[in-house]
Amino acid sequence: MKIDLPRLQKQSGIIGTSEKIYEVLGMIAQVAPVDISVLVTGESGCGKEIIARSIHKHSKRSQTPMVIVNCGAIPEGIIESELFGHKKGSFTGASDDRKGYFEQANKGTIFLDEIGEAPLETQVKLLRVLETGEYMRVGDSKIRRTDVRVIAATNKNLSDLVKKNQFRQDLYYRLKTVNIHIPALRERVEDINPFVERFALEFTRSNEIRYRGFMPDAIRVMKQYDWPGNVRELKNFVEKIMVLEKGERITADMVNRELTDVLNEPLMENDRLPIAINKTSEQAEIDIILRQLFSLKQDTELIRAILSSDNEKSFLTVNPILPSEDLKIIPPLADPNMEVTEDGQPLIRDDAIGEILMKDLEKEAIIRTLRFFNNNRRKTARSLGVSERTLYRKIEDYKLEPKIKRS
Amino acid sequence: MKIDLPRLQKQSGIIGTSEKIYEVLGMIAQVAPVDISVLVTGESGCGKEIIARSIHKHSKRSQTPMVIVNCGAIPEGIIESELFGHKKGSFTGASDDRKGYFEQANKGTIFLDEIGEAPLETQVKLLRVLETGEYMRVGDSKIRRTDVRVIAATNKNLSDLVKKNQFRQDLYYRLKTVNIHIPALRERVEDINPFVERFALEFTRSNEIRYRGFMPDAIRVMKQYDWPGNVRELKNFVEKIMVLEKGERITADMVNRELTDVLNEPLMENDRLPIAINKTSEQAEIDIILRQLFSLKQDTELIRAILSSDNEKSFLTVNPILPSEDLKIIPPLADPNMEVTEDGQPLIRDDAIGEILMKDLEKEAIIRTLRFFNNNRRKTARSLGVSERTLYRKIEDYKLEPKIKRS
DNA sequence: TTAAACTCTGCCATAATGGCCAATTTACTT
DNA sequence: AAGTAAATTGGCCATTATGGCAGAGTTTAA
Numbered sequence: 120m121k122i123d124l125p126r127l128q129k130q131s132g133i134i135g136t137s138e139k140i141y142e143v144l145g146m147i148a149q150v151a152p153v154d155i156s157v158l159v160t161g162e163s164g165c166g167k168e169i170i171a172r173s174i175h176k177h178s179k180r181s182q183t184p185m186v187i188v189n190c191g192a193i194p195e196g197i198i199e200s201e202l203f204g205h206k207k208g209s210f211t212g213a214s215d216d217r218k219g220y221f222e223q224a225n226k227g228t229i230f231l232d233e234i235g236e237a238p239l240e241t242q243v244k245l246l247r248v249l250e251t252g253e254y255m256r257v258g259d260s261k262i263r264r265t266d267v268r269v270i271a272a273t274n275k276n277l278s279d280l281v282k283k284n285q286f287r288q289d290l291y292y293r294l295k296t297v298n299i300h301i302p303a304l305r306e307r308v309e310d311i312n313p314f315v316e317r318f319a320l321e322f323t324r325s326n327e328i329r330y331r332g333f334m335p336d337a338i339r340v341m342k343q344y345d346w347p348g349n350v351r352e353l354k355n356f357v358e359k360i361m362v363l364e365k366g367e368r369i370t371a372d373m374v375n376r377e378l379t380d381v382l383n384e385p386l387m388e389n390d391r392l393p394i395a396i397n398k399t400s401e402q403a404e405i406d407i408i409l410r411q412l413f414s415l416k417q418d419t420e421l422i423r424a425i426l427s428s429d430n431e432k433s434f435l436t437v438n439p440i441l442p443s444e445d446l447k448i449i450p451p452l453a454d455p456n457m458e459v460t461e462d463g464q465p466l467i468r469d470d471a472i473g474e475i476l477m478k479d480l481e482k483e484a485i486i487r488t489l490r491f492f493n494n495n496r497r498k499t500a501r502s503l504g505v506s507e508r509t510l511y512r513k514i515e516d517y518k519l520e521p522k523i524k525r526s
Numbered sequence: 527m528k529i530d531l532p533r534l535q536k537q538s539g540i541i542g543t544s545e546k547i548y549e550v551l552g553m554i555a556q557v558a559p560v561d562i563s564v565l566v567t568g569e570s571g572c573g574k575e576i577i578a579r580s581i582h583k584h585s586k587r588s589q590t591p592m593v594i595v596n597c598g599a600i601p602e603g604i605i606e607s608e609l610f611g612h613k614k615g616s617f618t619g620a621s622d623d624r625k626g627y628f629e630q631a632n633k634g635t636i637f638l639d640e641i642g643e644a645p646l647e648t649q650v651k652l653l654r655v656l657e658t659g660e661y662m663r664v665g666d667s668k669i670r671r672t673d674v675r676v677i678a679a680t681n682k683n684l685s686d687l688v689k690k691n692q693f694r695q696d697l698y699y700r701l702k703t704v705n706i707h708i709p710a711l712r713e714r715v716e717d718i719n720p721f722v723e724r725f726a727l728e729f730t731r732s733n734e735i736r737y738r739g740f741m742p743d744a745i746r747v748m749k750q751y752d753w754p755g756n757v758r759e760l761k762n763f764v765e766k767i768m769v770l771e772k773g774e775r776i777t778a779d780m781v782n783r784e785l786t787d788v789l790n791e792p793l794m795e796n797d798r799l800p801i802a803i804n805k806t807s808e809q810a811e812i813d814i815i816l817r818q819l820f821s822l823k824q825d826t827e828l829i830r831a832i833l834s835s836d837n838e839k840s841f842l843t844v845n846p847i848l849p850s851e852d853l854k855i856i857p858p859l860a861d862p863n864m865e866v867t868e869d870g871q872p873l874i875r876d877d878a879i880g881e882i883l884m885k886d887l888e889k890e891a892i893i894r895t896l897r898f899f900n901n902n903r904r905k906t907a908r909s910l911g912v913s914e915r916t917l918y919r920k921i922e923d924y925k926l927e928p929k930i931k932r933s
Numbered sequence: 934t935t936a937a938a939c940t941c942t943g944c945c946a947t948a949a950t951g952g953c954c955a956a957t958t959t960a961c962t963t
Numbered sequence: 964a965a966g967t968a969a970a971t972t973g974g975c976c977a978t979t980a981t982g983g984c985a986g987a988g989t990t991t992a993a
Contacts, residue, residue, distance in 0.1 A: 466874060504885055505951090936991100942986095945983095
């Protein structure tokens with residue numbers, strides 16, 4: 120299978136014209152079709168996930184799920200349960216065990232981001248599933264198999280971690296069978312031009328901001344900056360400067376001013392750390408615990424309400440377990456109808472706006488939701504909020520049947 | 527029972543023609559049919575598990591379970607629970623205690639990989655079960671019995687550990703009643719040929735990779751390499767070089783280049799060092815809490831399911847323990863047949879599928895297309911393929927006016 | 934300044950939706 | 964293998980939504 124690099128670049132959303140990024144694209148083209156583990160390295164903010172998605176997309180597994188796991192965000196105590204699932208306890212009547220991510224990704228791809236954060240005990244198990252596809256759910260001794268392609272990523276130097284006994288050498292060798300290293304932005308400054316154009320254009324499309332371009336000397340200044348946060352930092356910077364300079368043409372002075380502000384801010388140590396919160400790992404875990412306790416309390420109170428009353432089904436007044444400012448509760452939004460466009464994450468691709476008919480959206484939503492539900496018409500109708508009867512009609516009217524592959 | 531060595535080799539998947547590997551095969555043939563403990567030693571990546579499986583397969587217990595336990599992967603706090611089971615606590619409704627691996631392996635074989643990692647307290651209990659078959663579940667005083675053959679493995683020098691008081695001498699002597707030592711790959715370089723052929727062939731079978739063989743001088747270079755990761759490392763190397771060299775005939779230059787990359791990373795002794803798993807008591811407590819939380823979560827889900835099947839009430843929300851942004855499951859890609867845009871990209875964000883109403887899509891499409899056209903209703907209607915009249919109505923019906931900022 | 938484009942809403946004929954139902958098939962459990 | 968729940972499918976009818984049209988008024992751009 121021969122992959123056309125410009126097409127791959129376009130489909131992946133990987134921006135850049137530098138030699139280094141072309142090397143990365145070449146590597147992707149080479150390894151994507153082959154079932155082999157890939158280790159993606161590069162500084163924070165370089166786009167490791169984009170690379171992983173691109174590999175999956177051009178792999179033989181592109182029609183199967185991809186599961187993305189951030190190992191650095193999962194507390195040690197439950198990471199193995201999450202990855203491998205666990206055996207249901209001895210609760211009477213328990214009919215289902217819990218599937219882990221490796222099971223959910225069967226036949227597909229699993230992306231293990233921040234793999235350097237995985238606990239050592241977990242690394243042993245990862246090695247095994249990598250080599251043989253075998254794993255066991257926590258608390259179970261039955262050997263299960265999964266057929267998963269593993270792409271791992273880290274912004275750390277794993278061989279350093281190996282030296283410090285923080286990462287297993289055997290797993291390291293296994294993961295780095297193929298290594299794709301993403302160059303830092305400062306190593307490919309010529310890519311700043313297309314990035315800036317892209318970010319600016321996207322920003323204007325979704326906001327009331329005019330874009331009149333950057334002066335060439337402004338771009339030059341930006342090319343001399345270090346960009347420790349890489350592409351992510353550049354994106355934030357472009358958006359910020361567009362807002363602050365109110366749609367004017369961006370000059371070198373403006374850029375200097377804003378970058379000076381950046382440089383005058385003390386670089387926080389945690390900018391370089393994989394944990395992007397100002398809390399210890401334990402504190403973060405405690406937060407999770409409290410949040411979940413709160414959620415459980417809600418559930419149990421609702422269950423009690425069901426059991427104790429027949430007709431009053433309004434939601435109960437919830438008493439927080441702990442009044443704590445560290446416990447972030449997202450309050451219900453005032454108008455659920457506005458939720459979709461208010462949470463900051465659009466549903467529709469930016470560059471589709473102004474190009475597509477409502478009909479097209481509708482068709483795609485139907486097809487893909489049907490696939491999502493394994494062609495279950497009832498579930499699809501419910502999910503989309505249309506009547507089942509209508510769904511049947513639309514499938515017929517739009518002649519969608521051939522596009523919905525039966526599972 | 528006389529065992530035919532070539533047959534045993536074929537059935538076991540043990541590769542090699544060297545004298546040393548024939549010795550290992552001979553040992554297996556000798557001890558497999560006898561109910562006696564075996565200690566398998568050898569460097570990491572040598573294939574200790576394959577040996578253990580082979581022993582089980584040719585033993586009298588081959589028709590009974592084999593339980594594989596990696597002692598290095600189980601946290602100290604729960605290893606005894608895992609191995610010996612525990613008496614179920616005060617959980618209401620729990621009808622069964624928890625079986626450990628020794629109980630599950632009754633009448634069969636238990637493979638204790640990385641036995642050198644077992645805590646000293648656990649070693650005492652292992653010794654007892656090895657000698658008498660007796661054990662007790664954690665929290666219970668009832669003596670139970672199991673009839674299990676134990677095969678243990680380690681990549682460590684256990685006698686060194688004994689000297690350092692990190693391994694019990696009595697257990698050591700018990701385990702090494704019979705010792706099968708697997709030679710490192712560098713001690714049997716003549717086996718590299720069949721390994722390479724085998725790995726290459728397997729790899730071509732499952733991937734679109736041509737295999738044109740290795741040049742003899744390439745094999746010679748490989749035979750001079752140390753292979754600290756042993757067979758496992760060789761396998762990875764073969765696969766990698768086949769991918770990177772694109773199905774060409776592999777030359778010594780190619781091999782040198784790839785091995786140079788490996789050699790430039792300092793060889794570490796960490797395979798030989800104890801893996802430090804130091805947890806604070808607080809961390810252990812958090813682990814326990816998280817596990818119990820997990821269990822509670824499952825219980826409430828079950829209760830909810832029971833109630834739902836009775837009452838069709840689905841207003842409970844089940845929150846994953848982890849923030850959802852740490853786990854992404856990407857549905858399979860959209861059908862390439864659906865060429866909505868010129869590059870075949872779906873219009874709707876993947877993770878929106880199955881989550882949103884058609885209404886939501888509609889609303890967002892209207893809002894964002896209106897913005898795109900600077901609030902021009904006529905152009906928006908035309909673009910979306912709906913009548914202008916309808917657009918006005920939808921803006922009113924959905925109360926979208928405040929969301930459409932006038933320019 | 935002026936013509937074209939756009940905004941906005943009432944009205945009416947037609948199209949689409951949702952609810953309901955029943956026969957049939959499929960999926961799941963024991 | 965049997966039983967049962969869930970899902971599929973499409974007819975029918977009342978209700979709701981859409982599109983076309985028109986006209987009065989406003990805004991835009993040349």
